[in-house]
Amino acid sequence: EDQVTQSPEALRLQEGESSSLNCSYTVSGLRGLFWYRQDPGKGPEFLFTLYSAGEEKEKERLKATLTKKESFLHITAPKPEDSATYLCAVQAYDSNYQLIWGAGTKLIIKP
Amino acid sequence: NAGVTQTPKFRVLKTGQSMTLLCAQDMNHEYMYWYRQDPGMGLRLIHYSVGEGTTAKGEVPDGYNVSRLKKQNFLLGLESAAPSQTSVYFCASSKTAAGENTEAFFGQGTRLTVV
Numbered sequence: 001e002d003q004v005t006q007s008p009e010a011l012r013l014q015e016g017e018s019s020s021l022n023c024s025y026t027v028s029g030l031r032g033l034f035w036y037r038q039d040p041g042k043g044p045e046f047l048f049t050l051y052s053a054g055e056e057k058e059k060e061r062l063k064a065t066l067t068k069k070e071s072f073l074h075i076t077a078p079k080p081e082d083s084a085t086y087l088c089a090v091q092a093y094d095s096n097y098q099l100i101w102g103a104g105t106k107l108i109i110k111p
Numbered sequence: 112n113a114g115v116t117q118t119p120k121f122r123v124l125k126t127g128q129s130m131t132l133l134c135a136q137d138m139n140h141e142y143m144y145w146y147r148q149d150p151g152m153g154l155r156l157i158h159y160s161v162g163e164g165t166t167a168k169g170e171v172p173d174g175y176n177v178s179r180l181k182k183q184n185f186l187l188g189l190e191s192a193a194p195s196q197t198s199v200y201f202c203a204s205s206k207t208a209a210g211e212n213t214e215a216f217f218g219q220g221t222r223l224t225v226v
Contacts, residue, residue, distance in 0.1 A: 004153065031209060043115070043201050043217025044154075087154070097208035098169060101153030 023088030117218035134202030
């Protein structure tokens with residue numbers, strides 16, 4: 001069964017304290033892995049798509065990496081405005097293009 | 112540029128009542144989706160559409176119906192609301208479903224409570 005697990009459920013950091021969020025997945029064949037950011041009371045906002053192991057993408061203080069079993073979202077020197085819930089989703093080749101979503105990691109950056 | 116717009120933003124229904132959630136996108140996207148989001152769970156796909164006039168079932172379609180009469184609109188109907196349908200509903204659209212441009216654009220959500 002296709003499955004996506006995100007950890008930790010919640011993460012509190014001080015401003016400037018770098019860390020990583022994890023997305024572990026089990027799919028028959030990975031078509032793509034997606035990262036989204038969701039602010040309270042809003043819809044998810046797209047961040048990255050990764051397609052193959054070894055691929056990396058960066059955007060400001062965020063860098064996403066992908067292996068055959070998991071993806072990491074690295075946050076370097078975060079600021080309070082990076083506080084949000086980060087969602088991971090995967091698309092498998094046999095999924096009819098549907099996404100399987102993780103429950104998310106709630107990130108809180110304290111000033 | 113409005114993107115994806117959902118109406119209403121909030122709604123309270125009594126058990127057994129029906130309602131329709133409206134989603135409109137102005138990006139000329141072919142693909143549209145309805146998800147529900149519940150605490151501690153990932154987004155779950157209810158129904159989706161791969162183009163005007165088409166609909167397909169997602170992971171949790173029971174108790175819901177959809178229609179895509181116009182390319183820009185995707186309607187989600189609840190036939191007879193149940194407390195288990197209390198959730199936040201998100202509409203999304205994307206240009207494609209695989210490869211490049213698969214990123215989905217989401218509306219701001221509809222918070223539905225069924226009492």
